[in-house]
Amino acid sequence: MLRPTFVNPVLGGDRPDPAVIKVGDEYWMTYSSFESAPGLLLYRSRDLVNWTYECAALPEPLGSTFAVDIAEHDGRFFIYIPFIPAPWSELEAPAVFVIHADSMEGPWSQPIDLGIRWAIDPGHVVGEDGRRYLFVNGIRRIRLTDDGLGTIGELQQVYDGWRYPDEWITEAYALEGPKLFRRGEWFYLVSAVGGTAGPATGHMVIVARSRSVHGPWENSPHNPVARTTDAAHAWWSRGHATMVPGPAGDDWWMVSHGYENGYRTLGRQILLEPIGWSGDGWPVGALDDIGGELEAPAGAASQRASTAFADDFSTLRLGERWTFHAPSPGEASRLALDDGLVVAAKGAGPGGSSPLALLTGDHTYEVEVDVELLGEEAEGGLLLFFNDRLFCGMGIDGERMRSYSGGHVTHWREPAPASRRLQLRIRNDQHIVTGWYREPGGEWVRHAIRYETSGYHANTMGDLLSLRPALYAAGTGSVRFRDFRYRPLR
Template sequence: MNTSTPPNSFLSVGSRAEGQRRADLGNGTYLNPVFAGDHPDPAILRDGDDYYLTFSSFESTPGLIIWHSRDLLNWKPLGPALPEPIGNVFAVDICKVDDRYYIYIPIIATAVSPDPAAPPQIYVIHSESMAGPWSEPINLGVSGHIDPGHAVGEDGHRYLFLSGVSRVRLSADGLGTDGPVEHVYDGWRYPDDWVTEAYALEGPKLTRRGDWFYLTAAVGGTSGPPTGHMVTVARSRSINGPWEDCPRNPIIRTWNAVEPWWSKGHATLFEGPNGQWWSIYHGYENGFTTLGRQTLLEPIEWDDDGWPRAAGGDLSRPLPAPTDPVEEPSHGTPLSDNFTEERFGIQWSFHAPSKDEYLRAAIGSGLVLQARGTSPSDSSPLTSIVGDRRYEISVEMDLIDGAQGGLLLYYSDRLYCGMGHDGDAMTSYRAGRAIPYWREPAPSTKTIHLRIVNDSHIVTQYYSTDGIEWTRHGLRFNVAGYNTNTADELLSLRPALFATGTGQVRFRNFQYRALED
């Protein structure tokens, strides 16, 4: 065990020191991803010169953070559409009809029906502004389907397309159904010898261009083999079909595992600035599936027959920006937090919280978490999405009335690593459990500083009683396997704070620093 301060190479400089990777290179080009870190199932809405985006939030609360941009590269958060726990939320769709905004939301295990084995239900929320406030969720009574895609047909009626691909007609106000769920499209079939996870026809998104409705769908499975997930297109002159498959399907796919982005899928086609068309979708970064599904932006061209073609080529290289920045370029939000604001920063969310989770926390002179559970697995840690391959996190904590607090890299309640302290002794965690044979000789103290460095999957930990002199934890970890193909959950590895046992933990001065590649 060494006593030392982490070397200066751990400290980065420039715009990345407080945030994550930015796509906008500042020279008229951009480099994917446009949203680094776990931002899966992007749902986008163009409203004049404004663009709005949200992603699957799964069991995180607050959920469905709404983002706004005018240039497709620099995005700022407006706030959560779901501020309280509601269930497992994923693959939504956003639309605007008659000056009102709608988000259609598949939910599993809701607060009303917490049975995780129950089939998913489709809900809707609505608002006069994308910044909210949003209505309470309304259950549409559509069961057993996911991935809604809203469309208004040439007949003026509103429809939701669903996984499968099925469809249900909506009432005029979009807050109920007006007919049965019906199967409307069988999907394009890839050759049987292609290496995929499963066929899994899902993610239907509808776009209208000229006289045609274009239906993009995802097939091949979301994770598993890197060549699985893909984007297919079909079109029809009527919302009622028949649907004609694109002769060049799939228009987007990872063809070889040496490519920089794997499992590309769940795409939406849309018109951007200056009449240029785009596709926005998610993919895993080759070698960094721990970061989750990241959001990619690729230009679309149209052939003489009216079919779309992905025109981005090698996505490891810069591409021309969609437009000049409308205002001073700024993307995302800083991840560091001194916890002096009397509200949660937009970067934070509880993992799988209970309905009364916010009663556990108070913010002002630090973040005070009421202890819950017996380990990180049942403590509902407070997490933050990161998108860098190399980074450092640190926090100071006060332990009150017998609580254990700690700092983790957290994938799920079954897979995490890090360290906790209860005032008397340090507990080490690896692979989702305490390590019973490891007793770190950390000092007995009620105030301690913790630091974790994740250097391209190699994790080194430190602790300190004064925040100046640091002792390196005796164990290092390799967390490359902390990903969906290990844990079978579509999540990502995130920094996390936790409090277990009895009493409280006060956290101060959380710091995030990206490390230069």
């Protein structure tokens, strides 16, 4: 019987730095949520190929939420979180916190400060001595208290990484992302070097092992386990991996992230690939290029495709669908369900509005929404949003249509009706962005200007995000959104 196949990504859209844990016959995963709220969205799977949203573990992030680790110890679950200072946070330095719960479904505790500063990318492990430890970028280690909610001592340097040849084209050495597991008599330390963006051939996965969490750590002769060796490959900047046993029990798989060739605008997406084991006990990558169809784990269901959806805003699907970008504390209080979604205005324009955004992994799609202004000085609209400095789209202020490109109001004055309610549509067709608008019940009118957005990505902006459909409400008063629709077109 032929096993099913899958194609990467297994979870599309910008979901960097995946952390995965196997709980019984299921897998749970989250990823860096950066300046989004809710944060740490949790997904569940039984086959590593098909993932279903379950809940958000972090309703109110304390800062920009970087790469986490999920751990289970004595029947309790932990997520170790590095928060980075953001303009809206009270943090003064990168800091590692922890949340905990009786099950992966939650409810999750409030974040607890571990007192670790100037560190990111925590990785949890229980040593051969039965004590708990946290590894961070660098690679440094600190002991945890038995309950996992505090630390003992200071960070200590324990591993200096594996050095690739200097002629390799990378972004930076950047030893980071430690993930640890035990197999047999060995502890394995999986980490990343090469930089997470920059050149397509930069990021990579390396492995070291030791019989003790105290070292010494021996580098694998097979390093790197995964790397984009050619910019012609389907996936660029592969790295930041977690290795887990597969559904069959004797198979192993690696979950990592990467940019899709030609589509850095979609951010770093979730990748899955098989891992083999050498005769002397080292994990080895089975494939150089993970584009195209791959054999799925045993028993996997057919891979689900991206689908269209409509949101009438009868319920508020924060986390599952919508997240705020760069929110202030209590941002959700801006929202109300009243004949649609009413969003209180914030900021002088789209950049400062903390828009509601959704992730997409599609190359070509349409979004549309009905926009109604509920204040004399309100402005609202529909965008493709990267960050507060880079976005495009259109909005209305009751007097004219505002057209945005490159993060600025353009000089073009679109001859749209001076209306307080318009329906807006945006199509992104492989980076070519076209807009339409109409009064309710009228005919669609194409916006006169098209945009090309292939450069709206991390290497342009120095910001590890993605280009996302978004709703914004700026100025004063509020904006009502009705009948949002998303359609993948191919």
